[in-house]
Amino acid sequence: MKNMPIIMAVLCLCLFSATSAMSAKYSVYCANGKIEVDTRNLQQMKSARGPHTYMMSEFDNKIDADNFAKKLGGVGAQCPQR
Numbered sequence: 001m002k003n004m005p006i007i008m009a010v011l012c013l014c015l016f017s018a019t020s021a022m023s024a025k026y027s028v029y030c031a032n033g034k035i036e037v038d039t040r041n042l043q044q045m046k047s048a049r050g051p052h053t054y055m056m057s058e059f060d061n062k063i064d065a066d067n068f069a070k071k072l073g074g075v076g077a078q079c080p081q082r
Contacts, residue, residue: 026065028056028072030079035072037065 029036031049035056038045046053056072056079059065069075 025058025060026062027058028065028069030054030056033079035069035075035077035079037062037069037075 024039026037026039027042027045029038029042029045029049031045031053036045036049040048042053042055045055057065057068059068066075069077072080
């Protein structure tokens, strides 16, 4: 029983980590003229890739984001003209 607070803290941390992972969104971006799939938001992507980065679509899971990117030529392909 002496370890109960530690056990509870670990369980809460695990629950928080699992909830955060489940709420991740996957976005398909055009960054530097190439298609990318990432979990970062648009502001973070613009900071990392430059101001001409834009989001093409957002998904709840990576499989759907990857499938969307494949329809456009796949990750690393040239972005379609807007």
